[in-house]
Amino acid sequence: MPVTPAKPLSLDDIPHPPLTPVVGHTLDLLRDPIGLHMGAAQTYGPVYKVKVLGQWRVSLGNADALEFILGDTQKLFSSYEGWDMLHRLFPGGLMLRDFDDHRAHRRIMQAAFRKPVMDAYRARLETATTTLLTDWQADQPFKFFPAIKDMTLRMGAAVFMGLDLDDPRADLLSNAFRAEVAAATSVIRKPVPFTKMARGMAARATLTQNFAKMIPERRAAPGDDFFSQMVLAADEDGNSWDAEDLVDHFNFLMMAAHDTTASALTKVAWALATYSDWQDRIISEVDALPDGPIDDAGLASLQATDLVFKEALRLLPPVPLIPRRAVRDFEWQGHIIPAGTWVSASPGTVMMSPEYWTEPEKFDPDRFGPDRQEDRTHKYAWAPFGGGAHKCIGLHFATMQVKIFLAALLKTYRIEHASDAPIDWIRVPIPQPKGGLPVVLRKRAQ
Ligand code: HEM
Structure with a gap:
């Protein structure tokens, strides 16, 4: 008997959670993106769609889908189009470029992440961290998240811009930077006066003008900070950036580096305060570090720290959803998805899936240890830094x-x-504890 070929499924056949009139799933996504996606995946399986700001966004679900979307061997998915929320504030950033253009710019940026300059950043980071920590007092409760956010921004002035910690420009630029980042996730997307977006656009103008002024200074006397290294950056064929590209790349880099690291460090601080046995393990390896500046061997010896950091990123990834937009029709598990569809890769749900992790809800850093290696169950089982051409360039930093x-x-x-x-x-705009995570430091008995 002749077999009738199965009718290909279309976008319309993809299931979705019940829609709220007018807003669709927008508010659910803003409130709890991982809850929305985990719930939908449990009910409908890996392939489902949600409607955000009037547009369907298709989620393809599991780790194979992450590999398909982020690995993107067929050049199907535009990162520029996917990250449309960043177009106004961070144009020209590395993540907002696609395919050959992206590759050419990434090759240049790679020069600012070479080993010798990473060693110089390490020294700057250590000095700035030690100095800034002198402001933190024992026995006085404080909120960890705002404190670490402030510290990473001030460190940004030192390590990223090469300014002294007490340079008056550092505060000005930090404040502008906060306003710019706050605008990226604001609901009103046009710079209407007195809105977050208007303040964000004004802040962008302040930042880009200041960065542009720094270019000739750094060309004349380059330092070992990120900005100077980006001024000097060239690929192996000698291609470098013009002033406009340089300013855009730096502005984006600052955004990509700060809240992500502050969010991850907050989850680590929560873990240490909650699981004192893990804090003891990390303290023992810190005590075993030789005196003097920390070097590669010292960093590599901090293995329990590594396990806790990985587990913190699994439980609370700073970037749980990675958006893309299809540039051509494509097929996934029998569905024909048309060009122009927004597609979400979702490391946040993959990293909580029992398909790859034992008791995924549990804080258990030893799952990454040599005996278990649960992160090896799939190339994309653990993907807080994404993957493929756009994989986070700052992961070692x-x-x-x-x-x-x-x-x-x-x-x-x-x-x-x-x-x-x-x-x-809370997950939006960047994962953080409601209430800021009140903690207290106690001086260790020496
Ligand atoms: C825990 C901290 C961090 C996390 C979790 C994180 C996560 C990510 C993720 C998931 C992506 C890929 C986004 C996509 O594919 O659309 C990304 C890209 C990027 N990250 Fe990070 N990031 C972190 C820290 C940093 C730092 C410290 C820097 C700079 C020093 C940085 C610079 C970048 C840049 C420039 C890109 C764009 C890369 C490209 O498009 O080629 N990130 N990051």
Whole structure:
């Protein structure tokens, strides 16, 4: 008997959670993106869609889908189009470029991440961290998230811009930077006067003017900060950036680096205050570091720190959803998805899936240890830094920053919760604890 070929499924056949009139799933996504996606995946399976700001966004679900979307061997998915929320404030950033153009710019940026300059950033990070930590006092409860956000921004002035920590420009630029980032997720997308977007656009103008002024200074006397290294950056064929590209890349880099690291460090601080056995393990390895500046061997010896950082990123990834837009029709598991559809890769749900992780809800850093290696169950089972052509270029820098911070902090203090109240985590605009995570530092007995 002849077999009738199965009718290909279309976008219309993809299931979705019940829609709220007018807003669709927009408010659910803003309130709890992972909850929305986990719930939809449990009900409908890996392929489903949600409607955000009037547009359908298709989620393809599991780790194979992450590999398909982020690995993008067929050049199907535009990152520029996917990250449309950043177009106004961060034009020209590396993540907002596609395919050959992206590759050409990434090759140039790679020069600012070479080993010798990473060593120089490490030294700057260590000095700035030690200095800034002197403002943190023992026995006085404070909110960790705003404090670490402030510290990473001030460190940005030193390590990214090469300014002294007390340079008056540092505060001006930090404030402008906060306004610019706040605007990226504001609901009103046009710079209507007195809105977050209008303030964000004004802040962008302040930042870009200041960065443009710094270019000739740094060309004349380059330092070992990110900005100088980006002024000098060239690929192996000698291609470099003009002033406009340079300013746009730097502006984007600052955004990509700060809130992500502050969010991850907050989850790490929560973990240490909650699981004192893990804090003890990290303190032992910090105590075993030789005196003097931390070097590669010292960083590599911080293995429990590595496990806790990985687990923190799994449980609360700073970037749980990665948006793309299809540039051509494509097929996924029998569905024909038309060009122009927004597609979400979702490392946040993959990293909580029992398909790859035992008891995914549990804080259990040993799952990454040599005996278990749960992150090896699939190339994309653990993907807080994304993957493929746009994989986070700052992942080693972020790991270095986290280790340097913890080594400096735990050399002197233990960290404890300052309140017994349960902690609620919000995901938007960047994952963070409601209430800021009240903690207290206690001086360690020496
Ligand atoms: C824990 C901290 C961090 C996390 C979780 C994180 C996460 C990510 C993710 C998921 C992407 C890929 C986005 C996509 O594919 O659309 C990305 C890209 C990027 N990240 Fe990070 N990031 C972190 C820290 C940093 C730092 C410290 C820097 C700079 C020093 C940085 C610079 C960048 C840049 C420039 C891109 C764009 C890369 C490209 O498009 O080629 N990130 N990051």
